[in-house]
Amino acid sequence: xxxxxxxxxxxxxxxxxxxxxxxxxxxxxxxxxxxxxxxxxxxxxxxxxxxxxxxxxxxxxxxxxxxxxxxxxxxxxxxxxxxxxxxxxxxxxxxxxxxxxxxxxxxxxxxxxxxxxxxxxxxxxxxxxxxxxxxxxxxxxxxxxxxxxxxxxxxxxxxxxxxxxxxxxxxxxxxxxxxxxxxxxxxxxxxxxxxxxxxxxxxxxxxxxxxxxxxxxxxxxxxxxxxxxxxxxxxxxxxxxxxxxxxxxxxxxxxxxxxxxxxxxxxxxxxxxxxxxxxxxxxxxxxxxxxxxxxxxxxxxxxxxxxxxxxxxxxxxxxxxx
Amino acid sequence: xxxxxxxxxxxxxxxxxxxxxxxxxxxxxxxxxxxxxxxxxxxxxxxxxxxxxxxxxxxxxxxxxxxxxxxxxxxxxxxxxxxxxxxxxxxxxxxxxxxxxxxxxxxxxxxxxxxxxxxxxxxxxxxxxxxxxxxxxxxxxxxxxxxxxxxxxxxxxxxxxxxxxxxxxxxxxxxxxxxxxxxxxxxxxxxxxxxxxxxxxxxxxxxxxxxxxxxxxxxxxxxxxxxxxxxxxx
Numbered sequence: 001x002x003x004x005x006x007x008x009x010x011x012x013x014x015x016x017x018x019x020x021x022x023x024x025x026x027x028x029x030x031x032x033x034x035x036x037x038x039x040x041x042x043x044x045x046x047x048x049x050x051x052x053x054x055x056x057x058x059x060x061x062x063x064x065x066x067x068x069x070x071x072x073x074x075x076x077x078x079x080x081x082x083x084x085x086x087x088x089x090x091x092x093x094x095x096x097x098x099x100x101x102x103x104x105x106x107x108x109x110x111x112x113x114x115x116x117x118x119x120x121x122x123x124x125x126x127x128x129x130x131x132x133x134x135x136x137x138x139x140x141x142x143x144x145x146x147x148x149x150x151x152x153x154x155x156x157x158x159x160x161x162x163x164x165x166x167x168x169x170x171x172x173x174x175x176x177x178x179x180x181x182x183x184x185x186x187x188x189x190x191x192x193x194x195x196x197x198x199x200x201x202x203x204x205x206x207x208x209x210x211x212x213x214x215x216x217x218x219x220x221x222x223x224x225x226x227x228x229x230x231x232x233x234x235x236x237x238x239x240x241x242x243x244x245x246x247x248x249x250x251x252x253x254x255x256x257x258x259x260x261x262x263x264x265x266x267x268x269x270x271x272x273x274x275x276x277x278x279x280x281x282x283x284x285x286x287x288x289x290x291x292x293x294x295x296x297x298x299x300x301x302x303x304x305x306x307x308x309x310x311x312x313x314x315x316x317x318x319x320x321x322x
Numbered sequence: 323x324x325x326x327x328x329x330x331x332x333x334x335x336x337x338x339x340x341x342x343x344x345x346x347x348x349x350x351x352x353x354x355x356x357x358x359x360x361x362x363x364x365x366x367x368x369x370x371x372x373x374x375x376x377x378x379x380x381x382x383x384x385x386x387x388x389x390x391x392x393x394x395x396x397x398x399x400x401x402x403x404x405x406x407x408x409x410x411x412x413x414x415x416x417x418x419x420x421x422x423x424x425x426x427x428x429x430x431x432x433x434x435x436x437x438x439x440x441x442x443x444x445x446x447x448x449x450x451x452x453x454x455x456x457x458x459x460x461x462x463x464x465x466x467x468x469x470x471x472x473x474x475x476x477x478x479x480x481x482x483x484x485x486x487x488x489x490x491x492x493x494x495x496x497x498x499x500x501x502x503x504x505x506x507x508x509x510x511x512x513x514x515x516x517x518x519x520x521x522x523x524x525x526x527x528x529x530x531x532x533x534x535x536x537x538x539x540x541x542x543x544x545x546x547x548x549x550x551x552x553x554x555x556x
Contacts, residue, residue, distance in 0.1 A: 172432060175417065175425035182414040189374055189408075190426040191400035191475055247416075307421065313436050314420055314452065 004303060009250065010162060017155045021148045029147050033219055035260040036154040040208050041237040042244070042252035043161035048205040049238070050246035051174060052198060053181025054104070057234055058115025061122045062092040062206040063213040064228035068126060070214025071139040071223045081144075082153060085214040092210020093203050100199040107184075116231075123229035138224025141217060154215055161208060162253065169249045169307055177201060178247065236263075243285050245292025250303070254293045327352040327510050328373070328404075328479055333382030335368055335534075342368040343379070344534045350479070350512050350527075353505055357521040358514040360531035361554060366514040367409060369531070370483050373512075374406045375399040386479070403478035407471075407485060411464035415457035419443070419467050422456055423474045435474075442470045446500060462489045469500070480504065482513035486520055498524055518555070522546055530554070 017036075021029050041059065049055040066088035073079040073087055099118065106114045126133045133139065144150060168174040179187040180194050188194045217223040236259065244255025262281060266274035289296055297303040328350040335343040343365045350356045360366050371377040373384055375396035383392040386402050394402075414422050420439055427435035443449045446466050451459065459467060465485055472480055482501075486494045498520060501511050515521055521528060521542075528545045530538040532554040538545050545551055 172424060172427065172435065175421050178417060178421075179414050179425045182416060183412050185376065185396075186408065186412040186414075187426075189376060189396045189400065189406055190471065191397050191405075191428070192426060193397050310418075310420055310424055310432075310436060313433060314440060317433065317437050317440055 009253075010166075013253065014159060017159075021151055026147070029151050031260075031264060033147060033151050033154055033215075035256060036151070036158045037212050037216055037219075038237060038240060038260060039158045039252060039256040040154065040161050040212050041233070042240045042256050043158070043165055044205045044208045045237050046165065046241050046246065046248075046252050047168070047177075048201050050241055050248070050251065051168065051177040051181065052201050053178075053184075053247075054107075054111055054198065054202070055238070056112045056115035057231075057238070058117075058119045059205070059209050059237065060229050060231065060234040061115070061119035062095065062209040063216070063233060064119065064122055064126065064225075065095055066092050066210030066213025067217045067223045067228040068133055068139075068213070069210070071141060071217045072132065074141055074214075074218070075139050081150070081214065081218045084218075085153070085211045088214040089207045089211040092206045092213075095210075096203040096206035097199075100202045104195070104198045104202060116234075119229055119231075119234070123225045126225040126228065134224070136224065138222060138227070139217075141221050141223075143221040144218060147219070150215060150219055154212070157208060157211065157215075162249070165252075166249045170310075173197075174307070175310075181247065239282050241292075243282065243289075243292060245294030248292070248294045251292050251294045258293065325352045326350065327387060328512060329385040330369070330373065331383050331385065333369070333372060333379045333384065335365075335372060335377065335379050341534045343372070345382070346531070346534070346536050347382075348529055348536070348539075350510060352510055353508055354526040355501060355505055355511045355513075355524055356527045356529070357525035358512075358529045358531060359516065359518065359521050359555075360514075363533070364531040365534040366531055367483060368534075370406070370481055370514060373399075374404065374481060400475060403475075404481060405472035405475040405477035405479070406481040407465070407468040407483055409483040409487070411461070411468055413456040413459070413464055413467055413471070415455065417456055418453050419448070419456065419459070419470075420452040422467060423471050426471055427474050428476070438476075439470075439474060442473050445473075445503075446470050447496070462493045465489060465493075465497070469497070473504075477509065479510045479512060482511065482515075484515050485513055486515050486517040494520060 020032055045059050069091040070084040070088040073084040074081055103111065103114055127135055176192050176197055179192055180197060184194055213228065240255035240259050241252050243259055244253065245251030263278055266277045270277065294303065326349045330346060330348040333343055333346050346369060358366055358369065368377065372379050375391065375394055379392060383390055385391065386404060389402065391399050391402065414425065417425065423439035423442065424435050427438065429435065443452055446469060448463065448466050451463060469485065485497055494517065504511060523542065525542055528540065528542055529536060530545060530551050537550045537554060538548045
């Protein structure tokens, strides 16, 4: 069976993304924005959770910070949304720098739950400081008349995340992160600077979610604490990465596409039982496809096995040697 | 001694009051093969973990050359040229053998890292498994890949934790040949093992631990005839 190159898939997805706003309905554009926001969230989470093995339930904390920083900048000072998103990204990174050292002392379930707690603390702050955040009432933004610029912004971000993940997957940095995931103590004993790498990855994985927070607030035209810090956002993101394949380049893409479409179809047709159906699908996927769609495709030969760069380089070295 | 590359000075370690190491001192000469033997629970692995920086001693200090590394982190010790293998193989299972090696390489150049990895796999006669996943390897292959991975760090000192345990005599002899070749390249080999046949035939200097204490030190001949060693072992 001939193998499909990941590049071909990425190029096809890119083309569809580019022409969609011109051929698709408003509904399609709106749905795509949501899908792409999830895609960016999934790629970010994949760096720290999939590659470095530090799975956690707190990414929505950065998303919420971004949503509020962006919304405040837009509503109070009328900053254009794209600048607000950049400022939000910085705010997310800064928060991660401050928290990273302390949080990453925790490992395994303690880190996962610790991060969940952190998101809840941030949500409580957003609720309490109502002079800045509007408290439970939230912040209302002027609705955007044309969704297309927003769509292209999110699409560009998703493309960048995909490209960066591909670069990471084919770099020694990626291997070092996988080494941390596989056996952190052994990695440390073999000279890999685990603390530095973990904090770096944690910070990097907080940037895009914070920017997406602002995009989401602009898209909705409104933000309040339960929306900005919704655990549902977090769980959907993680489910997408799990379904697609953790620590792979195409995993988040496959997971986000499949789960978003399934979600939407079920919601449109069976609104009463759609959440239960999604739950069952995730359950079955984890039971029968624990390594995700991408790994299943690699195993059955439809996709080239990941991380080909080193093998190609090695082959070239051997050729020169002989 | 001027050519001592690794020195353990009066090191003691207790776990919850139980003595694991009691005032142990060891010198390893540059370019030598030095072995530590001792029955199970004699403190061999504790000693190794203290040298490699994964455990801190309660008392005493460890020196690499003139540098005190007692409080240094495992990664810092590694950067000083001390590389280790593990008693129970700790290869990165979801990476290929080549990736296992390249992941720990120093420097920025990918091509140089790969060239070194291929050279080492060739040196250890395991080039054929470069593309195999870490999880797929046999026990003996894992031991060899661990040695190759430690060599990727271009170390001055190799700490080998039971490199001969559980593998057949033919492979044992091959590993011994490789260790001799490493010494010829100027690398110091310090290892712990149960395999008396090899320890007592190949080492330049042997230390014997029993119940956390050093009970003998000397060349293979003197250790073989030492009364306390015979008592502890036979």
